[in-house]
Amino acid sequence: xxxxxxxxxxxxxxxxxxxxxxxxxxxxxxxxxxxxxxxxxxxxxxxxxxxxxxxxxxxxxxxxxxxxxxxxxxxxxxxxxxxxxxxxxxxxxxxxxxxxxxxxxxxxxxxxxxxxxxxxxxxxxxxxxxxxxxxxxxxxxxxxxxxxxxxxxxxxxxxxxxxxxxxxxxxxxxxxxxxxxxxxxxxxxxxxxxxxxxxxxxxxxxxxxxxxxxxxxxxxxxxxxxxxx
Amino acid sequence: xxxxxxxxxxxxxxxxxxxxxxxxxxxxxxxxxxxxxxxxxxxxxxxxxxxxxxxxxxxxxxxxxxxxxxxxxxxxxxxxxxxxxxxxxxxxxxxxxxxxxxxxxxxxxxxxxxxxxxxxxxxxxxxxxxxxxxxxxxxxxxxxxxxxxxxxxxxxxxxxxxxxxxxxxxxxxxxxxxxxxxxxxxxxxxxxxxxxxxxxxxxxxxxxxxxxxxxxxxxxxxxxxxxxxxxxxxxxxxxxxxxxxxxxxxxxxxxxxxxxxxxxxxxxxxxxxxxxxxxxxxxxxxxxxxxxxxxxxxxxxxxxxxxxxxxxxxxxxxxxxxxxxxxxxxxxxxxxxxxxxxxxxxxxxxxxxxxxxxxxxxxxxxxxxxxxxxxxxxxxxxxxxxxxxxxxxxxxxxxxxxxxxxxxxxxxxxxxxxxxxxxxxxxxxxxxxxxxxxxxxxxxx
Numbered sequence: 262x263x264x265x266x267x268x269x270x271x272x273x274x275x276x277x278x279x280x281x282x283x284x285x286x287x288x289x290x291x292x293x294x295x296x297x298x299x300x301x302x303x304x305x306x307x308x309x310x311x312x313x314x315x316x317x318x319x320x321x322x323x324x325x326x327x328x329x330x331x332x333x334x335x336x337x338x339x340x341x342x343x344x345x346x347x348x349x350x351x352x353x354x355x356x357x358x359x360x361x362x363x364x365x366x367x368x369x370x371x372x373x374x375x376x377x378x379x380x381x382x383x384x385x386x387x388x389x390x391x392x393x394x395x396x397x398x399x400x401x402x403x404x405x406x407x408x409x410x411x412x413x414x415x416x417x418x419x420x421x422x423x424x425x426x427x428x429x430x431x432x433x434x435x436x437x438x439x440x441x442x443x444x445x446x447x448x449x450x451x452x453x454x455x456x457x458x459x460x461x462x463x464x465x466x467x468x469x470x471x472x473x474x475x476x477x478x479x480x481x482x483x484x485x486x487x488x489x490x
Numbered sequence: 491x492x493x494x495x496x497x498x499x500x501x502x503x504x505x506x507x508x509x510x511x512x513x514x515x516x517x518x519x520x521x522x523x524x525x526x527x528x529x530x531x532x533x534x535x536x537x538x539x540x541x542x543x544x545x546x547x548x549x550x551x552x553x554x555x556x557x558x559x560x561x562x563x564x565x566x567x568x569x570x571x572x573x574x575x576x577x578x579x580x581x582x583x584x585x586x587x588x589x590x591x592x593x594x595x596x597x598x599x600x601x602x603x604x605x606x607x608x609x610x611x612x613x614x615x616x617x618x619x620x621x622x623x624x625x626x627x628x629x630x631x632x633x634x635x636x637x638x639x640x641x642x643x644x645x646x647x648x649x650x651x652x653x654x655x656x657x658x659x660x661x662x663x664x665x666x667x668x669x670x671x672x673x674x675x676x677x678x679x680x681x682x683x684x685x686x687x688x689x690x691x692x693x694x695x696x697x698x699x700x701x702x703x704x705x706x707x708x709x710x711x712x713x714x715x716x717x718x719x720x721x722x723x724x725x726x727x728x729x730x731x732x733x734x735x736x737x738x739x740x741x742x743x744x745x746x747x748x749x750x751x752x753x754x755x756x757x758x759x760x761x762x763x764x765x766x767x768x769x770x771x772x773x774x775x776x777x778x779x780x781x782x783x784x785x786x787x788x789x790x791x792x793x794x795x796x797x798x799x800x801x802x803x804x805x806x807x808x809x810x811x812x813x814x815x816x817x818x819x820x821x822x823x824x825x826x827x828x829x830x831x832x833x834x835x836x837x838x839x840x841x842x843x844x845x846x847x848x849x850x851x852x853x854x855x856x857x858x859x860x861x862x863x864x865x866x867x868x869x870x871x872x873x874x875x876x877x878x879x880x881x882x883x884x885x886x887x888x889x890x891x892x893x894x895x896x897x898x899x900x901x902x903x904x905x906x907x908x909x910x911x912x913x914x915x916x917x918x919x920x921x922x923x924x925x926x927x928x929x930x931x932x933x934x935x
Contacts, residue, residue, distance in 0.1 A: 273717070276714075300706045301710040304714050307643065319706070321697070321706065321707070321710040324714065325642070325714055327643065339698070340697035340698070343697045344638060344643075346642060346643065358697075359697035362696040362697040363638040363641065363696055365642065378696065378697075381696040382637065382638060384682045385682065400696075401692060404682055480670075480684075480687040480688060481686075482669070
């Protein structure tokens, strides 16, 4: 099991080592000590490995991740899991702004709160936040699912496309073209699968959530909708 | 003036300079439709440009080089500041970013073919990287845009350079919209959105704000690509001195500065014509910013927006740019607005040379369209050859002018080789008005 101490090894050396791993690597469990809020830890990983990070990380941890299971035993700075393609990123603390931004696949699980713009421009990622999320979350969300156990800030789902949003707590306000939608059985099943993936399936009742998504009224430009923008 | 007076004097009715024919037509159009005009291309208004500058050529105090014998170098290296693998181009003329989606796949392939034949780079756009373009491009610059349509680490690593787009000359501060009629199945799939809906391109990046964040973002992209790829920053010309300084501070290898004549796939006419500054006025402040930081020629400056001929290339380099980018001119070289399609342009209510409804996807030349029967009209091999020919002419013209100024490399051209024909151009380019030593705005005058 490779152990990397970032007090002694640079992030550049760590990432270079991670990028050398092939899909069939035997070095499948990595332990990273003393992250000390460094930026860009474990970005661009393209191998089915587990990376345990022992502390807080800075910006873009796990950015563009493919296949890896990255566990952050602390809080994450801006853009954790940005544009991730697959795999799983588990933040045991809070996540700063733009968590999971533009993510195209995989699961981002945040035990604490996520700040503003969580899931902005999400394109297929699944995000589960066990606390609250900040304003403008899922802005222009194209695809994927955002699940929030707590509250959502203002302008949730502004200009949303086809992303699905499930929120258990109050929503401060909905953004342009985002509406509350009926929670049908297929949505409860979808939410159940997400909770299962997040390890929460027996702890939370899916019927406590409300569903939000696109009204699809702004999909094609219409001057009569100008006031909505 | 009464009717009697007009008849007696034979004086024609006087048109208003303020409310000219075009203005009146636009008011009527706006009143009839209730929507602003959207079009492609760049600014169409007359503004100070490279035609307002002249090269002085050699004389008693300068020695020219023999036009057909003595070497005049054209190569340029971009990205040598931090990247392990900087790009070495044969000519200082690049193909600017244009998206698959706004352009057809054949057009993108033709751009790649033409650029490769000429030994230069082409650039993706807001729609991801197509195999056709990657396959035919010796050097491909991969744009990193706010929308991140199609963004993925594999394409990042397949690219030869990465261009983070902050803005573009046609619409600094604006996002974009690809209208639904151009969203084919393939375009929709690449952008991960439903077919037929308008696809908005955000005006701000989703996961960073400000120069401090950008520095971290650049480092992330370097980490993902193991510090191999040159990283460019593209900015629309508006406050070039400060933007270039911030770009250098953020850690860019190269800066792409796009003046307001630079084209766009589509945006509001009012935006194209009223936001940003002409390229002529942007280069010297940008170069000054680099010089003040001791980074001129270390962080390369690529300028674009209205480059048309070898004279423009030579003048832009003389003002301090390391290379130029072409977009609209490259499309014309491929066949855009060609008079051979005049009858079809007429059916669209326009004429060859004026067609700019690129967003509608009806381009008779098969370039700004996703309609299969129109796309087929563009042969990517022949169009690529035309582009290569055009790039060769631009290079030969620039070399001819540089040799006449006694320069054995295009990069040896300098502001001292230039004068201006107008006070406006003299002030903007910071070169003397022809026949004087007067540079308006400079200390001492």
